[in-house]
Amino acid sequence: MKILKWFLWITITTVVLGALTVAGLYLFLKDDLPSVAELKQVQLQTPMQVYSADGELIAQFGEIRRIPLQLDEIPKPLIQAFLATEDQRFYEHFGIDPIGVARAFFLLVSTGEIQGGGSTITQQLARNFYLSFEQTWSRKVKEAFISLRMEKELSKDEILELYLNKITFGHRAHGVGAAAQVYYGKDVKDLTLAQMAMIAGLPKAPSTMNPISNPERAEQRRAVVLGRMLAEGFITDSQYRQALAEPIATKLHGAEVTMDAPYLAEMVRAEMVNRYGEEMAYTSGFKVYITANAKQQRAAQQAVRLNLHGYDERHGYRGPEQVLWPADAEPWTAEAINQHLQTQENIGLTEPAVVVEVAGQQATVQLSNGRLGRLEWSALAWARPYLHADRQGPAPQQAADVLKVGEQVRVRQTEQGWRLAQIPEPSAAIIALRPQDGGIAAAVGGYSFSVSQYNRAIQAKRQAGSNIKPFIYSAALENGFTLATLVNDAPINQWNPGSGIAWRPRNSPDVYEGPIRVRQGLAKSKNVVSVRLLRALGVDTTVEYLTRFGFAIDELPRNESLSLGSASMTPLEVARGYAVFANGGYLVNPYFIERIEDSQGEILYSARPAVACVLCESGEREVLPAPQVITEQNAFLITQGLQSAVWGGGSWQHRTGWNGTAWRVQQSKPLIKRAGRNVVGKTGTTNDVKDTWFSGYVSGLVTTAWVGFDNLERALGSTTMNENLSSAEQPISGTEAGAKTALPMWIDFMEVAVQDVPVEPFIVPPGLVSARIDLATGKLSRANDYTSRFEYFLPGTAPSEYAKGETNRDIFAEDDSIF
Template identity: 75%
Template sequence: MKLVKWLFYSLIIAIVLGSITVGGMYLYYKDELPSVAELRDVSWQTPMQVYSVDGEMIAQFGEIRRIPVALEDVPQPLIDAFLATEDQRFYQHFGIDPIGVSRALFQMVTTGEIQGGGSTITQQLARNFYLTFEQTLTRKAKEAFIALRLEQQLEKDEILELYLNKIAFGHRAHGIGAAAQVYYGKSLDELTLGQMAMIAGLPKAPSTMNPISRPERAKARRAVVLGRMLAEDKITEAQYQAALAEPIETKLHGAEVTMDAPYLAEMVRAEMVARYGEDVAYNSGMKVYTTTSAKQQQAAQRAVQLNLHGYDERHGYRGVEARLWERESERPTDLDLVAEVARFEAIGMTVPALVTAITETDATLLFANGTQEVMNWRGMAWARPYMHAERQGEPPEKVSDIFSPGAIIRVRATEQGWRLAQVPEPSAALVALRPQDGAVAAAVGGYSFAVSQFNRAIQAKRQSGSNIKPFVYSAALDNGFTLATLVNDAPINQWNPGSGIAWRPRNSPDVYEGPIRVREALAKSKNVVSVRLLRAMGVDTVVEHMTKFGFDYNELPRNESLSLGSASMTPLEVARGYAVFANGGYLVEPYFISRIVDNEGNELYRARPTVACAECYPADADVVQAPQVISEQNAFLVTQAMNSAVWGGGSWAHKTGWNGTAWRVQRSKPITQAVGRNIVGKTGTTNDSKDTWFSGFVSGLVATGWVGFDNLERALGRTTMHPKLSREEQPISGAEAGAKTALPMWIEFMEVAVQEVEAAPFQVPPGLVSARIDLETGKLSRASDYTTRFEYFIPGTAPTEYVDTKSSPTIFGDDDSIF
């Protein structure tokens, strides 16, 4: 009895001393314990997401990947997996599990160290939000006290929801929503039981037990979770066995991107970091909505890639990417061929494939996913050997002329089947603006962001070539010239005493027509006419006028080469300049972010664009009137001349018809059916075809395309017709130029983009007059046949003499000593 009494009193004393100790520790740490009320309004550290204007996800940026989910949206088996593994008495205990604590104390007594384990889900949540992971008695005490507070102030379901969204799962995934996406590329309701068990097992050691880094350890941990679920009667034996047999198939998945636009995404990322700093931009869960539509952006990317493949194919095949064996007798029998193919990455439209067998007319291909398919002769007949930029080899007669089994090649999918491909060598850019407010409708800075992150749409300053001429002609129309003015299209020979050489600007092609009207000269892109116009006005006058279009005064050359496009500009700068013609003379500011919202949907920012017509918007619209930099009349007249670049003039029936440099647009039924003849554009080609351009617009959309090599010394070269292909299969040959190299890309894009653009005709602005002129002399005409046309004039500039008078027409540049 004495022993029983002694034990009883000892227990009472221990309880009292324990209570005093716990109470003392609570009072000691009380002021250090955080308030848990803020957890009800927790702001998750979530990545920034970028969307198109129509809600397609373009990109996700952030150090932590998190997809917050509500508890009611979590599948019950996934909840069961966590509870069975981490805290099976979660809904019974008060935040601390006495059994788990006893086990932890026993481990401490027997080992002399504080071991892991024993923590409830509530304690883990406390540690994740407020504490470190150090194994100390102080941290354990604080963890217990915070857990008790959590249980007092939050419901059990609230605690579990916070836990499931907070904990780390490895590979920067935090929360179960992100874990499902990162490891399986799925939403929670798409997971299998085995996958749920895998995720539930990760919190124990997310870096060393995840199925990507350590698949064998992850498989063992999954078995533990499934065993706990079976023991708790949460799954049947059959479910247990089936889930246990599931293969460990996983890989690192990116965000749920539904629209591929990496160059645009990088533009947004850089802008957001500049505005908010990296921490806020990457981790506060902001959603950024761009001005681009998914349809137009994807059309631009496809146009850039297809156009570069077209260039690459007509210049010839540069050879296979690698070889696994040379002769059939050397073919290895122990080599994992699928794994070998998988070493090569897909780039742009191209995917790697291994040639396993060939006949004279087709090739059997093995892909990285293990599938085998056949590529027929039509998909590789183009592959003449590439010699250099100016020359291609003889066309192949059979497949073995191109490659043999053992070759790693690249192919791309087409409607006709697989097509032999290669990663294009040149670069390209395409940018489109809505001219009324400067919103970026599409922006592509190269063939593949994976190959080069340099965004040529906004960063590459390249010589503009004849793309600059509309601005020179605009200056001319403000300085006494009209669309009917005759200018001498004849060779120029100007001796430069300083350099001791003569400057001889040439037309391209090297054809001269004598006196030519300004409209026709711009449509045909006559170089010498552009030089003579600049001479008549003076370089300074043209430079001052060009600054009205947003071009930097200090970057414009102060010599006559300016008239031929020696100034270097980015595609975005050029598109902005053309937008002035498209919107009636207003200089708008390009922008690509329409609005930004925080993680709760509150709007943080909405664009306040400069617009060409503020009165066209509702009274409560937050817009700014753009400055009018040229007259509406001037803009219309230049537009008219560029319209002739597309449609030409004269009478083909009377053998006086002629084409402008952009005549290929006429062949595009999708564009012409959508907007009729309301299409304008201008080609551009620099010396030696190092830069090729096309800029143009329809009502509501202006686009500029550029093609060239990043290496400024490389020219785009020329090609001969492939003797084995039809004109339909290879529509372009000869010297590369804006009309052949850049214009097809613009057409490809516009054929899709015009479907979202209002088809409106170009309206004649007030203040213009029209008069019938003689096409040969530019004088007034009383005739009404093919030798005449109606022309537009600013009042006071129309000709006053009729063609039947005896006086000779005035021809600017007829005297080279003056012009």
């Protein structure tokens, strides 16, 4: 009895002391424990994701990659794999597993050190959220207290869901959703049993047991997980053996980006960091929806890339990137070639390849992963030697004239097969806006973001060339000129006493027609007409007027070169200016973020852009009106002039027909075949062809295209026809220009983009009158034939005289100084 009494006293004392110890430890550590509110509102660090307007993922930003999932979104076998391996009694214990604790205590007694193991899923979650991974008594005690509190405040399913979304799997993947994407490029629901087992085995040692860093250890760990699942009865023996035999086939996958728009994505990233700071922007799980849709953005990127390849091909082949072995050396093995190609990156549309055979008019190249590609003669015939920007060598006759075995080159995939390629040397940009509110419909800032992150669409200030002329003409119409006013298209020779030289602006081409109507001057892009208009208005008046279109006054030169486009502007600034003509006279502010959502889908920000007041007057929704900077009538008249740039005028039957500089638009059936669709635009080319532009619009979409070299000293040059190619295969030759270099890119984009733009004609606004004029004099006409046309005028500006007899072609002899 004495022994029993002593045993009871010792037991009671031990229990009381243990309870007091636990209570003391709790009081000592309670300030370091998380609050109930923290447990109920756990915030998982998730990356920022950027989506197109139609919901396609274009980018993900943040070191931690996580795809939060609800428990019912995670496949049952994957959950069972974790339970079998990490905590088979998860749904029975209270956060601490006595059996696991006993096992850990035995390890402590037998080794004298605190060992791993014994931790439940709840304890692992507590450690991941709030503690370090150091093996100390204090950490283990805190872990236990936090686990007990978690079990009290959260349900088992809530704890398991947090655990599966929180734990680390290596390669910056956190949570099972991200692990499935990183290792297999799949959604969790699409994983095989073997892949689920692999993922479930990673938390034990994510950096050293993952299938990318250590496939052997990963396979061993997978076998352990499958064995535990079999032992727990979660899988059958047949499933076990089948999964065990599945090969370790994995590679590192990026985010599941479904639309490649890196320049737009970078614009969003910079804006979000500016708004929220780096840490919050990259970890708060923001979902950012942009104004661009996937279809138009893809079309813009494709147009930029294909047209730069077109430029590069007509200017000649610059040779291989490197020679891997000389002609008299032993050829590399296919394995050696493949190992080398693994170190080379794909750029834009191009892939690196090595020439392994050349015969007659074809060649064979080896691509990465041992693939072979055949280059037919149609893929090689373009490759005349590049000599310089204005000269190409003779057209090749055989494949050996272009390629040699052992050379590393680039190829690109086309509908006809592989084609010899090279990374284009010039740069290009496209920016498209919705003119009603300024929403960016597409933006591409260069050929390849991996080569250059410089976004030329919004950052490159380049001389605008003739793209500036519509703004000059708009100022003229505001100050008394009409589309029928005659201006002298004659050479200008102005002596400058200060410089001691004469200024002689010239047309391009160097052709002069004498007095022509303002409509013709704009459509034909007559340089001297633009200069005479600016002289009539005055430089200061013109500069002040151009600021209405959003151009900074201190960036507009105060001299007559302004009329020829000496001002430097970004493509975005140019497109914004053209949007004023497209929307009826309103200056909108470009924007690219439509809305921002938090990780729970709550809207934090929704764009409220200022819109063209045509929408305001509809009464359908409350909107912020954009300022009206020119009249609706002025905008319509400029649109009329730009329409003539596309369609020209006169009568080809009577040999008076003429083309505007944008006549190539007529050849685009997708753009002009829809009844009621009006397409207008303006070319632009600077001195020495260093910048080429095309800006144009339909009702509902404005687009500016630019092509040039980043090096301001380099000109785009000229080409001759390649005798190997037909005119259809090489439709462009001669000196590069806005109409040849930038316009084809604009057409390629717009042919796709307008498919999502409603067909609406440009409506004649109220307040304009129409009168039939004589085409030669701009005066009223009674004729009803090819010598006349109807023209639009502001009230009181229509001519009052009728044309009589022959026109005096020396009409400006006495007042040439005015014009």
